[in-house]
Amino acid sequence: MFGLLFKNRISSSKILSAGMAFAGVAALSYMALSYLAGNNLFVMGEEMRSAFEQAMAAYRDAGMLNNVPAELQESFSDGIISTYELLFPGQYIISAAALAAVTYFLARACLSRMNYFLAPGLSFTMISLPWYSIWGPIAGLGLTLAGDNFSWLLVAKVGKNILYMLFWLYIVLGLSVAAYFFRRINVAWPLKLIFLVFVFAYPPFSMAGLVLLGLTDSLVNFRRLAPPA
Incomplete structure (x- = not known):
């Protein structure tokens, strides 16, 4: 899609917006199909949950949870995992949009090195x-x-x-x-x-x-x- 937009000399803001929107819609569509197939989007798989629990245990062993009372450390870890599960769909869509943005800037950099005509760049401000x-x-x-x-x-x-x-x-x-x-x-x-x-x-x-x-x-x-x- 980026190639077609660059070819038609669309403005940088529209290319970036379209790419991120398309990536977000694609991620949302994938999750919708997954939900219709019977998968729970708000529950991590066993492997991912195990990896999270190991990471929290490593943080605990490294003393990064020393400010949390010992009797609350387990519930604190469970709360973090539960929050991650709750916000996983949003994180997935954000990751897809961010990846699209990175792809846009990499593609623009490559085309610029090839002296391809490009619309003026997007100013962050x-x-x-x-x-x-x-x-x-x-x-x-x-x-x-x-x-x-x-x-x-x-x-x-x-x-x-x-x-x-x-x-x-x-x-x-x-x-x-x-x-x-x-x-x-x-x-x-x-x-x-x-x-x-x-x-x-x-x-x-x-x-x-x-x-x-x-x-x-x-x-x-x-x-x-x-x-x-």
């Missing part, structure tokens, strides 16, 4: 989402709440996976907005360096801020960019 993308988190939150309130387990799991995927999408968008203003704002480099140290020193706070920034930008358009096609 220009990434944006249309305002109606807000219906994504609304749908995810609505499904999660409805599933939890009415004990619709599958609906709740679907909603949580939607929110999980959008979490990473809005982190990327938040990084794009932050990078844009980081470059545009005329502040002394020592202050920018202090800001970066703060960002890397408090990952949970930074990630929450990026998600909020990305979510808000899709509505407010801080950078005053033209609406994405």
